[in-house]
Amino acid sequence: MHQHGIKRGEVCALIIRHNPDFYPLYMAISSLGAIPAVLAYPNPRLHPDKFRQGIEGMSHRSGLDWILTEKELDPIIRPLVEKEGSTIKGIHFPLEWNKALTADDTFLNEIKELHQGIKNTDPLLLQHSSGTTGLQKPVLLSHRAVLNHVENYAEAIHLNENDKVVSWLPLYHDMGLIAAFHLPLAFGIPSVQVDPFEWVMVPSLLFEAISKEKGTVSWLPNFSYNMMADKIQDDELENISLESVRMFINCSEPVRKESHKKFHDRFEQYGLKPNSLSACYAMAETTYGVTQVEPGTEPSLLIVDRQEMSKGKIKISDDHEVSRACISSGKTIKGCEIKIVDENRNEVSDDSIGEIAIKSASMFDGYRNYPEKTAEVLQDGWYYSGDYGFKYNGEYYIIGRKKDIIIVTGNNVYPEDVEEAVSKVEDVIPGRVVAFGEEDPEIGSEQISVIAETNLLNEDEQKKLKMAIVKAGMDIDITIRKIYLVPPRWLIKSSAGKPSRKANRERIIDLKENKVELK
């Protein structure tokens, strides 16, 4: 890295598929005081223009200096680097580099000096969410934030020398990068990494790895509990034992009771312990974890009155017909404080629902080069998460969110990205589109739905239009599962004059509940 001109403070995007060489490359960037930013390797369905647009947006925002990737992406990325006015200094293919590098003492001393010059307040890494319309916010984390976090979070999960992490999580995501990589790295604990692309095709690979390596801790987004319980066949489970696992930690999308039950019932006979099903609440802005369920205990379950909930109050219910099951995300970990606030950011009482605000020893240093967005969420040392929840018996329950962001299988999707893509489809009335998340109990996650206004009335034409909308989603690597075509002026506008996602989502759900036939 040093020989290739990478310098302290420079942002290096790493776009590399599952590969053992990724890890030393990441650490090399960091050891020079440069800033690694792990980005998702583009799915073949993502249109090259959209991929470039995403990278360009990031480079404008965070001043991307170098791209380290695989040779295969050269024709796609090169035009961006060579474009006039590009801030990107160059593109490297480190997997092609000669590994038999020899270095003399002078060279090694140079590196040592660079390394020793790094302060713990310096930036360690940038976490970039994906997206195409430039809405992504680059989260900047210092060495101090990450070091504080690994220490405090390790304590929260009782991490010990006998632990072994097993993960299929992508490293461009905070759960994969911090929990399954930085945490074991800091404590010298083995981490077994399964290729996410392979896991999603053969989910039993995770269990194979756990069984073979006697894994003890694994973080999973909620949809994977459904996926493994529903899709893994009996013959794949021969010789599988999950007895070694002390924690499966559900995180990065809402924890669903049904998913835990399904997973438990399916795999109990393979040694799965009910008290290994844990949960936590986390976000990139606080490095990772904020709350954690006590190891060795099942998350508490509260049956709450739905009507009272809609008024923002928590009342325990014994009538299951009109209640909602809420699963605890546990207590705050060391170094974190939570307060629940109303819309004026005033603290509310314990029986009330509000926005979750967090103070953390692992707080981010803001969104890089984005002071206005940072100011929106950071105030007097508190990070306003945009998530709704409540506190009960000292534990925190997350029940929804203020922001329109859609969480699909643990990944954040900006509805604006989907709306922009769909708006450009012929016969969709421009600007008259809303995208939102719809709960899919079968997969245990949210799926993307779109309502679009059109003048087309003919059934065949509408069918073709739906296909064109699905394809517009594919170009930005997004699967639109449901499309509702509606006539002009159907969409309800918000006070700002734009179609309201919330109101129109509620309108559709209401119509479906009343069994009104939708196109």
Place this chain on the structure above:
Amino acid sequence: MISDELKKVILEALKLDDFDIKDETVASQVPGWDSLSHINVILAVEKHFNIRFNNREVLRLKNVGDLQRLVTSKLQG
């Protein structure tokens, strides 16, 4: 050549009315065939033809032609 039978199973698994599927077709070209639904296609094919693929076979598939050849070899074997 992709058999009509295989094509029908794939389209049903993806809830598609019709789509032109050829030997060289890859999942990312087919609406709704994403990483999440891939396993549904594989399970539907296994169920319909009453065959089982092992992990390595599933991971090696590059396009629908590969899937057709795998199905054919399993049925003949």
